[in-house]
Amino acid sequence: MFLSSIGAGADVIGAFSSYSESGLTLARVAMAQRDLYWLLTETGGVQAEPAGGLYYRTAARAELPVTGDWVAARVVGEGQAIVEAVLPRRSCLSRRAAGRREDEQVLAANVDTVFLVCGLDGDFNPRRLERYLALAEGSGAQAVVVLNKADVCGALDERVAETAAVARRAEIVTASTVAAGGLGGVRRFVGGGRTVALLGSSGVGKSSIANGLLGEARLATNEVRVSDSRGRHTTVRRELIALPGGGALIDTPGMRELQLWAGAESVDAVFDEITAIAERCRFRDCTHAGEPGCAVAEAVERGEVDEARWASFQKLRAEAAWHETQVDPLAALERKRKWKAIHKQARAFQKGFR
Ligand SMILES: Nc1nc2c(ncn2[C@@H]2O[C@H](COP(=O)(O)OP(=O)(O)O)[C@@H](O)[C@H]2O)c(=O)[nH]1
Ligand SMILES: [Mg+2]
Numbered sequence: 143m144f145l146s147s148i149g150a151g152a153d154v155i156g157a158f159s160s161y162s163e164s165g166l167t168l169a170r171v172a173m174a175q176r177d178l179y180w181l182l183t184e185t186g187g188v189q190a191e192p193a194g195g196l197y198y199r200t201a202a203r204a205e206l207p208v209t210g211d212w213v214a215a216r217v218v219g220e221g222q223a224i225v226e227a228v229l230p231r232r233s234c235l236s237r238r239a240a241g242r243r244e245d246e247q248v249l250a251a252n253v254d255t256v257f258l259v260c261g262l263d264g265d266f267n268p269r270r271l272e273r274y275l276a277l278a279e280g281s282g283a284q285a286v287v288v289l290n291k292a293d294v295c296g297a298l299d300e301r302v303a304e305t306a307a308v309a310r311r312a313e314i315v316t317a318s319t320v321a322a323g324g325l326g327g328v329r330r331f332v333g334g335g336r337t338v339a340l341l342g343s344s345g346v347g348k349s350s351i352a353n354g355l356l357g358e359a360r361l362a363t364n365e366v367r368v369s370d371s372r373g374r375h376t377t378v379r380r381e382l383i384a385l386p387g388g389g390a391l392i393d394t395p396g397m398r399e400l401q402l403w404a405g406a407e408s409v410d411a412v413f414d415e416i417t418a419i420a421e422r423c424r425f426r427d428c429t430h431a432g433e434p435g436c437a438v439a440e441a442v443e444r445g446e447v448d449e450a451r452w453a454s455f456q457k458l459r460a461e462a463a464w465h466e467t468q469v470d471p472l473a474a475l476e477r478k479r480k481w482k483a484i485h486k487q488a489r490a491f492q493k494g495f496r
């Protein structure tokens with residue numbers, strides 16, 4: 143069974159059963175470009191378009207098919223199909239779409255493990271990694287930090303330690319696509335019907351890792367050929383590929399901008415050393431932005447919190463707070479009421495000391 147080898151488990155089969163009765167075909171989205179999809183079915187690939195009804199039934203653009211989605215499709219001709227429905231997503235990697243409106247852009251769906259790939263050749267950017275970790279946090283996928291290009295790194299242990307201070311609970315593996323056995327660490331997460339997605343800046347080696355796992359140079363990497371010094375086409379779209387030994391991987395282009403589509407809890411989870419201190423704040427829902435009795439502010443004052451981490455935390459918290467007011471105005475209103483109560487309580491408290 144091809145589809146089960148790329149992750150069609152009991153949950154997918156169960157969700158599809160009602161569509162199966164109406165003669166539809168189960169498929170997985172390998173590529174989605176605007177309103178054109180490339181689907182993988184049990185018997186091969188088909189090109190597909192969305193059914194008109196799919197638009198009427200979806201409340202937001204984010205619910206339309208993306209790479210990794212399981213869909214119910216109507217095969218209408220040789221290699222042609224219409225997507226009638228998107229099955230419930232087990233996980234969802236999202237960012238805020240570029241533009242003025244607060245819109246969700248789903249990068250990939252039904253991902254089990256997301257490799258956050260960093261390159262050890264250039265600057266290690268902990269701030270960028272925090273952003274990626276926050277993206278992964280609420281997604282339902284497990285985040286694994288992949289430090290690639292280990293072959294060119296002279297101080298591997300140091301870089302791993304540096305990364306661990308940021309990655310916190312997320313696993314870290316080192317990798318090299320050129321050294322023998324260099325992909326041993328990442329292979330542990332691949333196969334067995336699982337889906338792995340590769341995220342990270344351009345040039346860190348995502349497509350090279352994908353090729354290494356595939357065992358063939360199927361995806362273009364940004365190598366520059368010496369003969370004519372022309373670069374080959376690099377990754378331009380998100381693509382799901384079935385692995386020969388089972389499982390699937392999703393290669394993605396680098397993202398120039400990664401704005402959060404995440405709430406405060408996701409940010410808190412990424413900064414767990416700060417969250418641990420926050421347990422001692424006077425107010426349970428303290429935002430650490432000047433409330434009385436804020437244990438975090440006191441710890442920062444005493445120099446117990448890494449300054450860069452603290453600045454980053456505040457920045458991402460602010461982004462998440464803005465996101466929450468835009469996406470869930472009711473929740474924002476509720477928080478405002480709480481804040482009012484806090485201020486009132488704080489004033490009463492301070493009065494007590496006078
Ligand atoms: N030294 C070294 N170079 C690598 C490694 N992985 C990828 N590269 C090189 O890094 C460049 C970018 O790789 P690519 O896979 O296109 O990166 P992507 O943009 O993340 O998909 C290419 O020139 C690769 O040959 C590695 O493990 N070690
Ligand atoms: Mg690439």
Ligand SMILES: [Zn+2]
Binds near residue numbers: 423431438
């Ligand atoms: Zn606080």
